[in-house]
Amino acid sequence: MYNTVTxxxxxxxIRRAIAAAQNHELRYYAITFTWSNIVIVPLVKGKSLDGTARRFSSILFSVDRGEDTFGQCNFVPxxxxxxxxxxxExxxxxxxxLLVGQKLTGLLFHLSLLVSHRREFExxxxxxxxxHELLQQYIQRLTTPMGEIFQAVLDTETEMLNYFKQxxxxxxxNRPHxxxxxxxxxxxxxxxLPTADCSRDGRIQLTMNLPEVAEWANRLESIQQSVFSMYLFWVSDVLEEV
Structure with a gap:
């Protein structure tokens, strides 16, 4: 696989580079006035994989709130x-x-955002x-899209596995990647899997209490980097094949 930088x-x-300059009010205004946004465009062999970028407000780089400075939503493409x-150019x-791998990472990221949002109800x-009644109605509105996205993730995994099996x-x-x-x-x-037993009669069941949702959200967040690495292996196989 190609050398990668996430x-x-x-x-x-970028944070380290900005932090190297003396921290004072003038620096803050210089950064935010000159660069209102900082945009990162991921490239593979000089080309974009999906025509997206990551856009960050420069304010986030001029302040330091530790690990809470950048949330998951900041990395939405x-x-x-x-x-x-x-x-x-x-x-x-x-x-x-390539679209299959992009679909998997996009669906998992979207699912993670939805589940993390539901975790906040704790x-x-x-x-x-x-x-309580209003909260239950809102949760029910979230359950349907969560189930649909989860099923789409499973379907995409099957599509990728079927390609290998054929x-x-x-x-x-000869295809190590x-x-x-x-x-x-x-x-x-x-x-x-949301829980150990999330399927009943072939249908996805996402009726979970808040502690179970929180545990699921934490797992989905923790695997984002490994999912992205797997996607890059998929990209490597595609580009080597062609």
């Missing part, structure tokens, strides 16, 4: 406008099989009867 590592490098693509890899003060044994042996993806998918299937 977005998180780039963010840390945003589409790069076509005119900016042209100005920066960027191009995108367009191989169809912080609510004690509710009266009306408040190869001959000799082809499988793809083999690594298959191994990662086997581990992922265990890690992303």
């Amino acid at each position: 977005v998180e590592e780039v963010v840390s490098a 945003v589409a790069i406008p076509s005119n900016a693509f042209s100005q920066l 960027l191009s995108t890899w367009t191989y169809p099989r 912080k609510l003060p004690e509710l009266d009867e009306q408040g 190869l001959s044994p000799s082809e499988q042996e 793809l083999t690594t993806v298959v191994q990662g998918l086997a581990e992922l299937q265990e890690q992303i």
Whole structure:
């Protein structure tokens, strides 16, 4: 696989560079006035994989609140406008099989955001009867999209596994990056299950209490980096194949 630098590592490098300058009010205004946003465009062999970037308010780099400075929502990818693509002379890899890996990472990230949002309900003060009823209605509205996204994750995993299975044994042996993806998918299937028994009669069951939701949210957050690494192995296999 190609040498990689994650977005998180780039963010840390930028923070260290800014922190090296003396911390005073003028620095704060110089950073926020000159660069209102700092944009990171991930590239593989000089091209974008999906035409997205990570955009950060420069204010986040001029203050330091420790690990709470950058939340998960700060790393949500945003589409790069076509005119900016042209100005920066960027191009995108367009191989169809890349879309499968992108779909998996996107779905898991979206699922993680939804579950993390639901976890925040633990912080609510004690509710009266009306408040509890409103909360249950809101939770129910979240349950349907969570179940749909979770099922889409499972379907995408199956699609990736089926691609590997259709190869001959000799082809499988000559695709080490793809083999690594298959191994990662086997581990992922265990890690992303909401509970030990989340399926009943072939249907996904996401009726969970708040402690179970919190535990699931923590697991989904903890595997984001390993999922991204697995995606890069998938990318490596695609680009080597073509």
